[in-house]
Amino acid sequence: MARLLATIRLLRSHVAAALDTNFQRRLIRLLLAALAVWSLSAVLLYRFEPPTPNSDFQNLGDYFWGVIVYLFSGLEQYVPRTTPGKVVAGATLISAAVFVAVFTAEIVGLVVELTRRRGLIPKKPHGMRFRDHVVICNWSASGMSIVGQLRSGLQVTDRPVVVVSNGASDISVASLPFAARRKPVDVWAVDGSPGGEVALALADAREAACVVVLEPPTRGGRDEEPLVCVLAARAQSADVPIGVEMIEEAERRPLVRAGATFLASSEDIGARIMAQAALNHGLSTVFSQILANSTASCEPYFVTVPEGLVDIPFSECLSRSVMRSVIPIGVRRADGTLMLNPPPQMAMARGDCLAVLASTESIARSAILSVSESRDLRSGM
């Protein structure tokens, strides 16, 4: 039921996105004009064509109905007899023709736009607000991969994604990885420079769970762009985590100073993996497997140490977890220190988080909870 409601909400949002603000404004203006013409014509007819016996006009309602008849079928009924009445009826017929033409043009425009945008990710409407979503600044092949990972469905929380880029609304859904296309695409576009505050404000970057800044596909003369994006995103919020893709390690320090929270550089990662692959043949495939968000393999998830595991040695938790299809590989201490492969007797404390290899986040959580609830956990120590 919840899934159905979420899908309905998503579809409603897509329709809202298609009916953009300008179109809605024009449509409302048009309907108000039609209402004004209708009322004015009816009142003027009432004034110049008074009710008479044996005529179509008997009361005020007949005048309003008469104008509707003029609008949709011409002067077949409710034919005025006085000259001013004929002038009013004629003017109403002309305005009806104009109204129908303009209205048709608006609808055709909407249909053309909907057809053109078929297969493209929807534009984020101005009135639609997001919270705890992921904002991606700039668009490249990395962006596609990130969307695929975020929409893989392995995480407990499926966050919407908003792409901020020049030409973001021209991104084709077909270009997104398969995982993102299996269900209604909760990916939205904001056209504009990701280095500008207007576009980031429209993307609700202030309320985002994370902002990811990618390298632009071409860097000719735009080397500073990720830095500008980080500064603009930080101007939106002092708290929002900002992840940045770097090409060169030299960019790390300025980006950190600008407010980047976590960084990944292809220079650094690439060099590490190539060296590892040369030393230990086949390791790049292992890394690919761990980094891929897929049910066919395990990737790391962080799970808060449950009360039942406080003061329990890491090795005890490890040996029991393996039986439940997950492998704890480290502990992140409450002060943020990460200890991978910690000493076996290291006791876990309140506020620690376990780094766990599992196929999905929910499996990781339930397995660790199950370990913490083992009856003989403390008696076995």
Place this chain on the structure above:
Amino acid sequence: MPYEEVCLKRHILLMNWNHKGYEVIENLHSDDVQDPRQIVIVTDKPVSLDPSRPENRGVVVVPGDPCDENVLRMANAERASNAILLSDGDSESTSRSLMMALAIRAVSSDVYVVVEVADDAEKCHFEALGNCVDEIVCPSEYVSRILAQGAVYPDSGVVELYTHLLGQSPNTNEIYLVPMPEVAIGGSFVERFSAIREAADQTVIPIGYTSQADGMRFVAIGPGSGGRHEKERVLQAGDQLVLISMSWPQFSPESGVAT
């Protein structure tokens, strides 16, 4: 050191040169590398290495076109153990890397070739080369996956975790792929998990294994990966164990482990 005077054998060729080269050398000559090899850089670009840095000791530069077989022979490529082909990342880098791969394979059929590609879409060209290339590494693919996980769990430290795992340094744990210890053979991964840990000379966490099925090598990470068949699969000699360890692990002789 003039390269003519160096007796090069089982060395690592670094073909082409860019900024990543420094980091590659640092990782290859890290203190916890069990068997550090001599590195030979083959490039027609200028290379400036700081000789005072310990990781740069014994690094030789052979100037010349890395696509030229004669230049590769000058670098004793036929006796090299590994070749790492660096990419410039521009539009011509793919064809240049393809030429380098063909050249190194023409000189030696045994050298293990690791090639860097700038774009995931270009992998297919290298796969089409067949056995000319052994491993294809696309850094941007890894970076985007790390960023995606960082985006889902921004404050979790998942990016730091990967940085630890991917690097080669004496102060961090890394992932190692080792021959399957005998203590593990004959049982499933879950059954042998504790025995493997006890047989190791240091604290290790086995996280999976690689094996061969239908002529294809596959990787199974975690006890829950794959289907029921994979979970209950009996580990065999010839499989490889994937584990996390501070350095290359040794296993106790009584467990009869290959090291």
